[in-house]
Amino acid sequence: MKFSNSYAKLDEVFYERIRPTPVRDPQLFLWNSSLTEQLMIPDELNNDPVALAQVFSGNHILPGSEPIATAYAGHQFGSFVRQLGDGRAHLIGELLDQSGKGWDIQLKGSGRTSFSRGGDGRCSIGPAVREFIMSEALKALGVATTRSLAVVTTGEPVFRETPLPGAVVTRVASSHIRIGTFQYFAARGDLKSLITLCHYAIKRHYPELQTEGQNQYLSFLNKVIEKQIQLVVDWMRIGFIHGVMNTDNTSISGETIDYGPCAMMGIYDPQTVYSSIDTMGRYAFGNQPAIIQWNIARFGECLLPLINSDNNKALDRLRSIISEFPGMFEKEYMKMMGKKLGLKFFKQDDQKLILAVLNRLREKHLDYTVTFDLLTKSLLSETVASQMKNELEEYFELWQKRLSEQDADLHEVQVLMRQYNPVVIPRNHHVEEVIQECQQSGKSTLAEKFLQVLSSPYEELAQTHDYQDPPEDGDKDYKTFCGT
Numbered sequence: 399m400k401f402s403n404s405y406a407k408l409d410e411v412f413y414e415r416i417r418p419t420p421v422r423d424p425q426l427f428l429w430n431s432s433l434t435e436q437l438m439i440p441d442e443l444n445n446d447p448v449a450l451a452q453v454f455s456g457n458h459i460l461p462g463s464e465p466i467a468t469a470y471a472g473h474q475f476g477s478f479v480r481q482l483g484d485g486r487a488h489l490i491g492e493l494l495d496q497s498g499k500g501w502d503i504q505l506k507g508s509g510r511t512s513f514s515r516g517g518d519g520r521c522s523i524g525p526a527v528r529e530f531i532m533s534e535a536l537k538a539l540g541v542a543t544t545r546s547l548a549v550v551t552t553g554e555p556v557f558r559e560t561p562l563p564g565a566v567v568t569r570v571a572s573s574h575i576r577i578g579t580f581q582y583f584a585a586r587g588d589l590k591s592l593i594t595l596c597h598y599a600i601k602r603h604y605p606e607l608q609t610e611g612q613n614q615y616l617s618f619l620n621k622v623i624e625k626q627i628q629l630v631v632d633w634m635r636i637g638f639i640h641g642v643m644n645t646d647n648t649s650i651s652g653e654t655i656d657y658g659p660c661a662m663m664g665i666y667d668p669q670t671v672y673s674s675i676d677t678m679g680r681y682a683f684g685n686q687p688a689i690i691q692w693n694i695a696r697f698g699e700c701l702l703p704l705i706n707s708d709n710n711k712a713l714d715r716l717r718s719i720i721s722e723f724p725g726m727f728e729k730e731y732m733k734m735m736g737k738k739l740g741l742k743f744f745k746q747d748d749q750k751l752i753l754a755v756l757n758r759l760r761e762k763h764l765d766y767t768v769t770f771d772l773l774t775k776s777l778l779s780e781t782v783a784s785q786m787k788n789e790l791e792e793y794f795e796l797w798q799k800r801l802s803e804q805d806a807d808l809h810e811v812q813v814l815m816r817q818y819n820p821v822v823i824p825r826n827h828h829v830e831e832v833i834q835e836c837q838q839s840g841k842s843t844l845a846e847k848f849l850q851v852l853s854s855p856y857e858e859l860a861q862t863h864d865y866q867d868p869p870e871d872g873d874k875d876y877k878t879f880c881g882t
């Protein structure tokens with residue numbers, strides 16, 4: 399294992415050097431062996447749960463690791479907070495993979511730092527398991543995301559409303575640089591650090607831009623826009639609601655980050671919100687495109703002095719880029735929805751069909767995943783076709799007519815649709831059931847079984863059926879919580 403610690407080599411203003419606070423009795427709870435090869439974790443460590451628990455609780459600092467807590471700011475629900483930072487997380491370094499690419503290894507729940515404010519720096523087992531399950535599920539669904547390497551229980555209670563078992567979750571990310579990291583320096587007028595951060599982020603994520611000189615900042619902005627559009631389009635494809643799209647939770651790499659109050663939409667409704675603190679529905683399913691545009695505008699504002707030394711010129715440039723965002727998003731979104739419906743090529747006119755089908759789902763309170771799964775199956779099954787015709791009525795026929803106009807046989811269309819429509823997603827009631835079981839029994843058996851099914855979300859395995867059922871009550875009273 400080789401650490402590069404490139405972020406820790408930046409100036410001290412970027413972080414606090416601080417070690418995790420040791421825990422009483424670390425026990426390995428979940429381990430993601432599918433990542434060990436990529437991260438070149440040696441067999442002797444990989445096969446030693448006691449040693450893994452020591453390392454991924456923060457009790458044992460590996461040779462070459464230089465733990466830090468990173469500084470960032472952020473807009474939370476639209477209000478700017480000058481200083482947030484890793485209040486309960488430690489970046490223990492970047493591990494180099496076989497190709498020499500660095501992966502941030504971050505412990506979350508590993509103790510207090512100077513960014514903790516009133517918090518205890520800890521995490522309970524529920525949110526740790528939730529992050530593990532949801533991030534690995536999104537990865538398998540083909541969505542860009544941070545990953546989870548381990549959950550280690552600490553043998554110490556954390557006090558929320560009641561005492562809960564404590565845990566540390568290890569996150570693997572292509573970096574932890576957020577829009578909020580740029581905001582931290584922009585808000586302080588620290589241009590030097592802002593430039594350092596830009597160069598660091600460009601080198602790490604978009605090295606092809608390095609030769610562009612003064613233009614690289616605009617190109618950087620455009621790259622982040624492209625990545626974030628792809629990300630949010632993918633969320634919309636699978637029905638993912640991030641739940642807390644604050645600018646500190648928006649990664650420059652375009653990975654899904656921070657699985658606090660996230661949830662999956664069941665019944666199709668763009669207004670779906672589950673987060674208990676999102677009373678205004680700011681981060682509702684259907685608002686995600688508008689919010690990512692808003693977040694990117696905040697990112698663009700940080701770059702203004704680098705885009706042009708004349709602030710008015712820089713602003714004009716930024717405004718014109720941001721004004722193109724909705725059209726760019728719409729185009730990618732429609733292409734994706736077209737693919738969900740088996741359209742090889744999207745034609746402008748298809749928009750009507752797509753919106754009509756979605757509207758039908760909403761009016762009839764149909765489950766998003768089930769409906770698209772059945773539409774996929776309906777291509778080669780008379781029984782399912784007649785069931786779907788009953789549900790969608792004239793729109794089913796319009797869809798079939800449109801499919802018959804393209805040059806593709808039904809097998810081919812089914813293969814295409816299956817790539818865009820999962821058979822199983824991490825449904826909220828199953829996630830909760832698994833978390834409850836982990837919390838109460840202290841055993842990971844159910845979580846492992848669930849993870850196994852979620853690792854092949856486009857295939858029906860023997861146990862997939864156990865997890866496909868939509869919630870009986872349509873998740874009408876379901877609530878998720880932040881940062882617990």
Ligand code: AMP
Pocket residue numbers: 482483484485486487513514515516517518519520521642646647656658880881882
């Ligand atoms: P999040 O809601 O996870 O995006 O966190 C927002 C901010 O609150 C970040 O600065 C976190 O580090 C901090 N935070 C959340 N929970 C805790 C905690 N238990 N102890 C210390 N800081 C926390």
Ligand code: MG
Pocket residue numbers: 646647656
């Ligand atoms: Mg966060």
